[in-house]
Amino acid sequence: MNDLSRRDASLRLRPWASLLLFLSAYAPLMAILILKDIDPASPWWVRSPVYCTILLLLGVVSCVTTLATVRGLSRGLPVVVTKAANRSGDMFSYTIPYLLSFVRIDPHDWQTVAGLCIFMGMLFVMAYRTQTVFINPVLAMAGYMLVDCTFRRDDKERQALVITRAPIGMGETHHVTQLSYYLYIATPVAAPNGDGHAPS
Template sequence: MKLRFASSLLIFLSAYSPLSIIFLIQDFDFAKKEVMHPEIVWPILGLSLLSCVLLWVAVRYLKSSSPPISVKSVSNRSGELINYSIPYMISFFVMDLGNLKLLLSFGFFMFIMYWLTMKTHNIFINPVLAVMGYNIYDVHYERNGNECEDFFLVKGPRLRKNERCRIVEISEQLYVVTERNPEV
C-alpha cells in the first residue's frame, strides 16, 4: 500500500510547520509592528497550522481490529530527526520573502527534500509527531506465524521484546501501533 500524495504532502508540511513561524519572525518589521510580506507569510502559516491539525486528527482516530502481533526486537530511528534541521538552517541565511528567486530556489529545495523523504521512507521521521509523543522504531515481529520487519510509529514508551500490540498499515513497511497488550 503506497501512501497517497495528499497524505504524504500533509505529513511533510507538518514536519516543517515550525519553519513557518521562523519565516513570520524574520519577516516581521518590529519598528512598524507589521508583517512585510503578508501575502506569503499568512498562507504559509495557515497551511502549516492546518497540516498539523489534520495530522493530529488522523493519528488520533486510527482504529485497528487486526490480530495482535508479537514484538521480537526493537531499534530506535527517532535519532534521524536531525535530517530535518537542514531547511531550518537555510532559513537563517538570507531569506528575503520578497525575493522571487530566493523563494523559487527554496521551493525547489523543499520539493527535492519531499521527494527524498518519500523515496527513502523517512516521511514519518517528523518532529511534529515527536512533539505529539510518537517515536519511530524499526521492529522485528511475528505476525500470523511469519517473521516480519517494518517501521512502527508508537505513542508512549518504547515497545518491549515479547510485547503484543495491534497495528494498522499506513504505507508500505510503516505501521502505527493502535493498541498495546490487547485483550485477545
C-alpha cells in the same frame, strides 16, 4: 499473501495528503521565518503580510492534518514483538532545511523563492516516493517515538520501523497498522471499560 504484507487502499495516501504531512515537518521552520519577518514599524507588524499569512496557514493546517491522521487510524493487527530498538533520532533527518532559519530570505526575490521551492519540492518527492512522510519531528514533539522492530504474526516474522506513543518491549503484544512496506504505526486498543487500555 499474509495480512502483514497486504496494503490497505486507504493507506495509499494521495499526493495532497502526503504534501500536508510533509509540510507539517517544517511548521516550526515556518514559525521561525514569520518571527524573522516581524517589523513593529510596518502596518501589519510584518514586512510581508501575504508571505507570513501563507506560512501561518500552511503550518497550522498541516500540523492539524498530521495529528488528526495519525490519531484517526483504526486498530491494526496484533503482533508479538521479538526485537525492538529505539530509532527516534531518525526523525531529526528533517532538520537539515532548518538551516534556512539562519539565512535572510527575501520573499520579493523571485529567484530565491523559486530556488527554495525547487529544493523543498525535491525533498517532498523523495519523502513521497519512499513513503517516509510519517517520520516527522512534529510527531516526535507530540510524544511519538520511532522503533526498529521485529515482530511475529501467524509464525511469520517481519522487520520494520514502528511509530508509537508507548514504549515497545520484547515479548509484548501490540496492534500495528501498515503505513508503507517497511513502516507501521502502533495503534491503541480500546478496552470495553473505555480507558484505552487492553484488558488484562
